[in-house]
Amino acid sequence: MGQFRQVYNFKDPDAKGRLCVLIFTVVEGFLTYITTGIFYTEFLLEYGIDIDGAGILSFIPYIASMFVLFTPELLNRFPKRRWMLGICKFLFYFINLVGLTLLPLMVEGNTERLIGMGILSFLASLFNVIATAGYAAWHIRFQPEEVRAYHLSVSQFATAMIAGVLMLSAGWLCDNLPSGFIVALRYFAFGLGVLDVIFLMLPREVEYPVIRSPKFSDIFSVPLKNKKFMMTMVIVFLWQFSMYCYSSQLNFYILNDIGMTQTFYNIIIFLYGPFFIICMKFWRRRIERTSWFKVFAAALLIVAPLQIVYGFVQPGTFTIASLGLTLPLYVPLVLLVRLPQHFGGVGHNVAFANFQYINMPLTNRDCYTSFYQIVFNLGGLTGMGFGIIFTMLTKNLSFTAFGYTYTTGTPLLIMLCGVVQFIIIGYIFIFRKQLEPDASVERA
Numbered sequence: 001m002g003q004f005r006q007v008y009n010f011k012d013p014d015a016k017g018r019l020c021v022l023i024f025t026v027v028e029g030f031l032t033y034i035t036t037g038i039f040y041t042e043f044l045l046e047y048g049i050d051i052d053g054a055g056i057l058s059f060i061p062y063i064a065s066m067f068v069l070f071t072p073e074l075l076n077r078f079p080k081r082r083w084m085l086g087i088c089k090f091l092f093y094f095i096n097l098v099g100l101t102l103l104p105l106m107v108e109g110n111t112e113r114l115i116g117m118g119i120l121s122f123l124a125s126l127f128n129v130i131a132t133a134g135y136a137a138w139h140i141r142f143q144p145e146e147v148r149a150y151h152l153s154v155s156q157f158a159t160a161m162i163a164g165v166l167m168l169s170a171g172w173l174c175d176n177l178p179s180g181f182i183v184a185l186r187y188f189a190f191g192l193g194v195l196d197v198i199f200l201m202l203p204r205e206v207e208y209p210v211i212r213s214p215k216f217s218d219i220f221s222v223p224l225k226n227k228k229f230m231m232t233m234v235i236v237f238l239w240q241f242s243m244y245c246y247s248s249q250l251n252f253y254i255l256n257d258i259g260m261t262q263t264f265y266n267i268i269i270f271l272y273g274p275f276f277i278i279c280m281k282f283w284r285r286r287i288e289r290t291s292w293f294k295v296f297a298a299a300l301l302i303v304a305p306l307q308i309v310y311g312f313v314q315p316g317t318f319t320i321a322s323l324g325l326t327l328p329l330y331v332p333l334v335l336l337v338r339l340p341q342h343f344g345g346v347g348h349n350v351a352f353a354n355f356q357y358i359n360m361p362l363t364n365r366d367c368y369t370s371f372y373q374i375v376f377n378l379g380g381l382t383g384m385g386f387g388i389i390f391t392m393l394t395k396n397l398s399f400t401a402f403g404y405t406y407t408t409g410t411p412l413l414i415m416l417c418g419v420v421q422f423i424i425i426g427y428i429f430i431f432r433k434q435l436e437p438d439a440s441v442e443r444a
Contacts (some may be wrong), residue, residue, distance in 0.1 A: 026162070044117075068374055090197045141203075153350050207369065223371040264330075272342045283347040292351045303343030304422050394412070
């Protein structure tokens with residue numbers, strides 16, 4: 001508790017800024033969870049948008065993210081950006097939560113609603129792209145290297161606990177509460193969004209160092225000259241690809257093909273929070289004693305082989321004769337895979353959160369932040385697109401392993417994620433010296 005009070009307090013301006021950033025991050029994470037996933041799907045289904053329409057809408061934020069190319073030139077027109085960023089974030093929440101909620105009441109016809117929602121989603125995402133690029137360069141000011149591991153651990157812990165509780169209750173809420181609950185939840189989320197904007201704007205602003213006023217081409221030319229930063233972006237792209245190549249297929253596969261219950265799945269997600277509490281200090285100390293890259297690679301050495309095993313999870317039952325108990329076969333298999341992955345996940349998630357900044361210099365942060373957003377979103381979009389195409393090409397695929405015949409290509413996608421993670425591990429071990437930041441270079 002003493003370290004928490006030292007890092008977050010109202011006496012020191014930087015500590016006050018970190019506290020505001022922490023609250024902003026946690027509230028933003030909470031809003032993400034109650035306005036996406038099962039809650040967003042239920043909202044769309046309530047207004048006649050089918051699963052294909054939901055898939056189309058899920059691509060729109062990635063398309064809008066490419067407009068981050070224009071943000072450095074825009075942001076550098078404003079020496080002080082507090083109000084502009086606050087307005088952009090407010091408009092994101094207003095359009096995304098109020099506009100999308102009211103539109104189905106004013107537009108009839110599912111096709112017309114889908115088009116209208118697509119337009120509003122694009123506009124909302126566009127404002128969020130500007131806000132995100134701006135406050136990333138602003139808020140890093142309050143996270144110097146000596147406290148960054150602790151700050152990232154605390155913010156991720158709080159967000160993980162919120163996610164776990166919501167995942168645990170999401171199914172029950174959607175199944176048992178009246179239909180109007182989802183709509184009311186979105187208006188409640190907008191109220192929290194206003195609060196989030198307030199905390200976004202509270203930290204003090206400092207000067208944004210630039211060598212010169214950036215041009216459009218600087219988004220690429222400036223980062224491309226920084227070899228260490230670009231080598232870090234290779235990891236970011238591969239990581240995002242590995243996470244998204246099977247993400248859209250996983251829930252359907254494990255719930256429908258494997259027969260896993262929603263309750264068991266949500267419990268597994270929820271358990272990440274307690275793992276974070278127990279393991280957070282261990283991984284943070286490893287970062288302080290070694291490096292961010294070493295910890296990321298070490299954590300993946302735990303996660304990657306189990307990810308390949310995850311692809312072999314199958315339906316069926318087994319019996320514990322001594323107890324006269326019959327359980328689904330996926331229960332021990334998923335526990336064997338996911339619980340150690342939670343342990344490793346704490347390490348790689350905390351380490352990855354700093355990859356945006358670890359080789360970012362103090363100057364031209366807007367260019368670096370925008371480039372990072374491009375790589376981050378492009379990796380996810382590429383992975384998602386690859387997964388969709390792979391699923392289409394393997395819809396008639398069948399293969400047998402461990403006595404069970406798999407009739408879909410999704411298990412191969414799950415295993416591919418582990419293969420890509422092994423590639424990341426090899427990349428870090430081969431180029432570790434080139435990746436580690438120079439002690440003599442002043443950076444974010």
